[in-house]
Amino acid sequence: MQDPANPPLDGSSNDVIAARMRALLVRAPMAVGFVQGPRFEVVSEYFNQLFGHGDETDLSGQATRSVHVSDGAHSGVFERMAQAFAAGRPLDEEIEYVRQDGSRFWGRLQATPVHWDVPAGEALWVIDDVTAARQLRMQPTWTAKHDALTELANRREFERRLAEHVGSRRHEPVSVLWIDVDKFQEVLTSMGSEVADHFLYGLGQMLVTKVRASDLVARLETDHFAVLLPDCDQHYAQIVAEKIRSSIAAYRLRWGLHRTRVKACVGVVQLQPNLESVESVIGAATLACAEAKASGGDSVRVFVSNGGFEELAG
Known part of the structure; x- marks a missing residue:
């Protein structure tokens, strides 16, 4: 029986690239997400795990507001991200996030546009849990x-x-x-x-x-x-x-x-x-x-x- 998450390839370059992307998002131990506007388009399995999601829930398709502690924190991140992208820089900062169960942690967000010539378009987010390191630095x-x-x-x-x-x-x-x-x-x-x-x-x-x-x-x-x-x-x-x-x-x-x-x-x-x-x-x-x-x-x-x-x- 064919796994619907891994359809057969017809040999085209687009299929090969898509298969590689699926494998990366499932297997790589990195919290990676693609963001379009205020919404997660698709996220890695580790990204879901970081925010307390599992087999039954998925951040893909959900609003990015759901992982931020407040409306102000959410809008502030996007304002700073827009300013950084317009200046040709990634956004790299530590942000307090909230998991699905309401618990909080500090994550280091590294965000870059997928295409630098379209800074307001889709962005790539990579997040690392830096809670322990932050506590140590304090x-x-x-x-x-x-x-x-x-x-x-x-x-x-x-x-x-x-x-x-x-x-x-x-x-x-x-x-x-x-x-x-x-x-x-x-x-x-x-x-x-x-x-x-x-x-x-x-x-x-x-x-x-x-x-x-x-x-x-x-x-x-x-x-x-x-x-x-x-x-x-x-x-x-x-x-x-x-x-x-x-x-x-x-x-x-x-x-x-x-x-x-x-x-x-x-x-x-x-x-x-x-x-x-x-x-x-x-x-x-x-x-x-x-x-x-x-x-x-x-x-x-x-x-x-x-x-x-x-x-x-x-």
Whole structure:
């Protein structure tokens, strides 16, 4: 017996595309919905589950107002979405939603037009449940240790963790990377602070994927990041630094109609006896990075014990 939800294909490209879309909406663990005006056209199975719907109920065809806590909240989302789309940007913000049973949760909505040349047409919504993450960010202990924009460690936490290794007698090698994004001011000037903020957030999350779980990635200044590498000598720190440099060069920001790319310089230093304080370690890594920048950028330099530098070609 033929499953009515999966009719046979006649081989046309439209049928193949439709089958792929059905499979994606049923099987992908993502809350994805297509919205036309104030109504859900079609939503994924996970989207339904997120809002407390199941086999007997479906948000497809229902009003988008049904998932918002009030008329004002609903209209406000659509007003901000229209403004963002008109400016060539997605809407990306955290919103309080209501489930079918009346319970509430916080979701991160990422909405984009299906066709950017028709910003008032059909839109794609992707929603993630960020309730737990939001509660964590609201705790004073979290805010004291993290950068609010990138959610990485902040300078205070980085220096505290580094201080645990400076002067340590455990004799395990520890290295530090200083990362300076080249010409970031041009991104800020040409695209504005909102796009630049999303770029920094995405860049920070990408950096986390390039290091071990035991390493610490931090944002220390506007476009300066640092990485603490416990149990890592200079040789392996160079390998990590080069991987990070090449990953940044390959990273693309795609934010609505905005596209950009940057490169970066990386300074490397392994903790050594003549670097007796947190400030001196950071200073050495910064000097190595400055040397890389002075040589033209998009490269890695290593601080050595005599105060000189070794080059690792980019």
